[in-house]
Amino acid sequence: MTLLRRDPSAPQNWQGEMPIANRYTYGIAGERFFRAIQEEGRIMGTYCSNCDHTYVPAAAFCERCMNQLDEWVDVGTTGEVVTFTHLYINMDDSPKDKPETVAFIRLGDGGLIHRLVVDNPSNLTIGMQAEIVFKPLDERKGSILDIDYFQLISEEQN
Amino acid sequence: MSSDYPGTSLSEKEIQDGTVLSVQDKLLGNFAWDTGIAIGKYLAGFKDGVILGSYCTQCRKTVVPPRNVCEWCYRPMSEYIPLGDTGVVNTFSLCYVTWDVKRIKDPEVPAVIDLDGASPLHGIMHKLGDVQPDQVKIGMKVQAVWKPAAEREGAITDILYFKPIEE
Numbered sequence: 540m541t542l543l544r545r546d547p548s549a550p551q552n553w554q555g556e557m558p559i560a561n562r563y564t565y566g567i568a569g570e571r572f573f574r575a576i577q578e579e580g581r582i583m584g585t586y587c588s589n590c591d592h593t594y595v596p597a598a599a600f601c602e603r604c605m606n607q608l609d610e611w612v613d614v615g616t617t618g619e620v621v622t623f624t625h626l627y628i629n630m631d632d633s634p635k636d637k638p639e640t641v642a643f644i645r646l647g648d649g650g651l652i653h654r655l656v657v658d659n660p661s662n663l664t665i666g667m668q669a670e671i672v673f674k675p676l677d678e679r680k681g682s683i684l685d686i687d688y689f690q691l692i693s694e695e696q697n
Numbered sequence: 698m699s700s701d702y703p704g705t706s707l708s709e710k711e712i713q714d715g716t717v718l719s720v721q722d723k724l725l726g727n728f729a730w731d732t733g734i735a736i737g738k739y740l741a742g743f744k745d746g747v748i749l750g751s752y753c754t755q756c757r758k759t760v761v762p763p764r765n766v767c768e769w770c771y772r773p774m775s776e777y778i779p780l781g782d783t784g785v786v787n788t789f790s791l792c793y794v795t796w797d798v799k800r801i802k803d804p805e806v807p808a809v810i811d812l813d814g815a816s817p818l819h820g821i822m823h824k825l826g827d828v829q830p831d832q833v834k835i836g837m838k839v840q841a842v843w844k845p846a847a848e849r850e851g852a853i854t855d856i857l858y859f860k861p862i863e864e
Contacts, residue, residue, distance in 0.1 A: 541773035542735055542751060542765040549737030550851045557726035564707060564719045573718050681718040 568599035593647035743855035781813035782841035826858030
């Protein structure tokens with residue numbers, strides 16, 4: 540006899556759940572970066588003169604030369620669409636009523652990933668210019684969601 | 698907080714009152730683990746108040762929990778063997794911290810118990826109960842204390858704990 544059959548009355552699987560709570564603080568540079576968004580509606584980067592590189596989001600140290608970065612620069616609120624994807628499915632696997640677009644927008648030598656609102660997704664191309672739409676001042680909380688979305692400003696829109 | 702260490706310290710208060718920005722989130726890690734053939738049978742055995750091992754004819758070994766393949770010769774195991782619910786404490790620990798890192802005064806006593814009927818040095822991990830922590834000894838004879846039959850659900854917790862018995 541070998542033990543090759545399941546006992547049909549045996550528990551087939553063991554179910555459980557693991558609660559996972561997390562808290563993230565932005566760090567010294569991140570704190571200042573998000574405060575600038577919250578309080579001034581500005582996107583700040585840090586510039587490394589050694590590497591001629593502007594980090595966005597702002598970083599406290601240059602990851603290329605390890606220099607401490609204390610030259611803060613306003614990189615504006617418009618940038619190029621570097622890449623994007625259209626989302627058709629919600630987090631819970633249900634279909635979206637209307638597809639959403641998420642894009643990486645170049646700011647400084649870095650950039651941000653965020654929602655990009657486009658009227659006609661099929662006309663969206665890499666290289667278009669997009670600008671930030673902030674939430675109203677009193678709704679901002681010092682979070683990436685203080686940026687409501689990006690919207691296209693290039694002429695090819697629609 | 699502490700200025701004795703390099704870096705920038707954070708206090709709970711700074712985070713609560715928003716002086717320091719933070720994001721908080723909760724994830725729920727739901728899982729279902731397939732019990733497989735042998736562990737399924739093992740868990741089913743608990744419902745009947747039996748601890749099952751499995752026996753390899755080739756190696757003449759009885760292991761617990763049961764496997765369906767022998768881990769020495771890789772042959773299929775031959776049969777399930779009901780073991781005793783008594784055994785000997787192989788090793789133990791006095792644990793003053795719960796799984797979610799809360800301090801406790803009365804320690805939990807997790808132990809590996811070599812079960813009677815299994816091959817030497819084959820046992821399962823469980824808890825000891827009905828014993829003063831300073832009375833626990835390696836080599837101590839123990840017996841399973843079961844949940845009432847009606848409350849058993851086919852889980853390792855159908856055994857509440859092991860308690861010392863007279864030799």
